[in-house]
Amino acid sequence: MNPQPATPSSTAPKAxxxxxxxxxxxxxxxxxxxxxxxxxxxxxxxxxxxxxxxxWLTQGFWPESLRLRHPLVLxxxxxxxxxxxxxxxxxxxxxxxxxxxxxxxxxxxxxLDIQHEFTITLFASTISLTPGTVSADLSLDRRxxxxxxxxxxxxxxxxxxxxxxxxAPLKEVFECSPLP
Amino acid sequence: MSVxxxxxxxxxxxxFFLLVGAAFALIGSIGLMRLPDFYLRLHGPAKATTLGVGGxxxxxxxxxxxxxxxxxxxxxxxxxxxxITAPVSCHIVAKAALHLxxxxxxxxRGKPWK
Numbered sequence: 001m002n003p004q005p006a007t008p009s010s011t012a013p014k015a016x017x018x019x020x021x022x023x024x025x026x027x028x029x030x031x032x033x034x035x036x037x038x039x040x041x042x043x044x045x046x047x048x049x050x051x052x053x054x055x056w057l058t059q060g061f062w063p064e065s066l067r068l069r070h071p072l073v074l075x076x077x078x079x080x081x082x083x084x085x086x087x088x089x090x091x092x093x094x095x096x097x098x099x100x101x102x103x104x105x106x107x108x109x110x111x112l113d114i115q116h117e118f119t120i121t122l123f124a125s126t127i128s129l130t131p132g133t134v135s136a137d138l139s140l141d142r143r144x145x146x147x148x149x150x151x152x153x154x155x156x157x158x159x160x161x162x163x164x165x166x167x168a169p170l171k172e173v174f175e176c177s178p179l180p
Numbered sequence: 181m182s183v184x185x186x187x188x189x190x191x192x193x194x195x196f197f198l199l200v201g202a203a204f205a206l207i208g209s210i211g212l213m214r215l216p217d218f219y220l221r222l223h224g225p226a227k228a229t230t231l232g233v234g235g236x237x238x239x240x241x242x243x244x245x246x247x248x249x250x251x252x253x254x255x256x257x258x259x260x261x262x263x264i265t266a267p268v269s270c271h272i273v274a275k276a277a278l279h280l281x282x283x284x285x286x287x288x289r290g291k292p293w294k
Contacts, residue, residue: 037254089204089231092223096211105220107290128267131226135267136219136274137292146292148274150223155290 020059023068025051070173077169084130084165092131095151103151107136110145110159114167119174120145126166133162190246194239201235208232217285218277222270229266234259 019025032047033039055062068074095103114120120142124135127147137146152158208228215221237255244252278292 031257034254034257037252085230085234089227092211092227093204093207096207096214096224096227100214100216103220105217105285105288107284107288107292109290124271125264125267128226128270129230129263131223131230134219134222134226134274135271137271137278146278148219148222150220 017059018056019052021055021062024055024062028054068173073169074173077166077173080165080169081126081129088131092150095132104153106149106152106155108147108149108152108155108159110147110162112143112145112167113163114171114175115142116175117142119170122174123167123170126170127162190242194243197235197239197242199235201232201237201239204228204230204235205232217288218282219274219284219288222274226266226270229262233262 029044029047029051032050033043036043036047112120112123114123120138124138124145127133127135127145132150134148135145136148138144139146147162149158205228208224208226211224211227212221215224237259240255241252244255
């Protein structure tokens with residue numbers, strides 16, 4: 001994994017930090033409480049210990065800390081995606097049960113504005129999660145994503161919509177720092 | 181939960197979500213059977229993992245949360261893990277299909293790169 005130039009200040013090799021990934025820690029604590037299905041003091045303490053120890057032990061695998069910039073945009077993005085999943089499911093149900101011969105499948109090459117591998121992963125996953133489109137491949141230079149669509153009438157419009165709906169908010173949340 | 185109308189309503193709601201989930205899982209499977217080429221068939225399971233599982237999970241959350249043991253949310257983790265893993269496996273399978281140069285139906289527009 002090549003170090004990406006996206007986070008200029010935090011990538012310098014450092015000694016072990018005591019609290020490397022606050023967001024990951026919070027996520028782990030939530031995950032633990034959900035797994036335990038119980039919000040008692042004991043579980044919170046145990047979860048907090050795990051939430052601190054796991055990021056600390058694994059920080060070698062996560063060299064860059066990811067900065068979350070606009071949490072509200074992220075929340076809105078998640079809601080938009082969930083809504084799109086619902087709508088796309090209904091549309092896809094009709095298409096699958098309807099006449100198969102009228103489907104117009106297509107491979108689309110989506111040009112990427114985002115560069116960080118984590119963001120690209122999120123973008124590709126979002127595309128695959130919304131039924132009707134599946135991300136199939138990433139070009140070697142990471143500038144195009146190959147997306148297969150079950151039915152698309154106007155390819156350019158579909159690409160523009162995907163970029164505007166999913167890529168733009170991801171870019172805003174995770175990589176709005178100017179690239180060096 | 182003492183009034184019977186309440187529990188009837190609740191049961192109706194739970195049944196609704198279970199049926200919606202099951203219906204979408206079924207439609208996903210029908211898609212797997214009907215669609216003509218490999219890339220198109222990939223779209224079937226995508227439905228089953230999102231709304232299919234989602235509906236069943238919502239039904240389960242409501243059912244166990246109203247059984248008296250307090251809020252039960254750990255089913256949501258199933259959805260979370262599925263949402264993380266399903267696109268990745270889907271991507272890998274599609275990539276393998278491209279690598280093997282599986283044929284897409286003729287009317288597919290656009291070409292995967294060589």
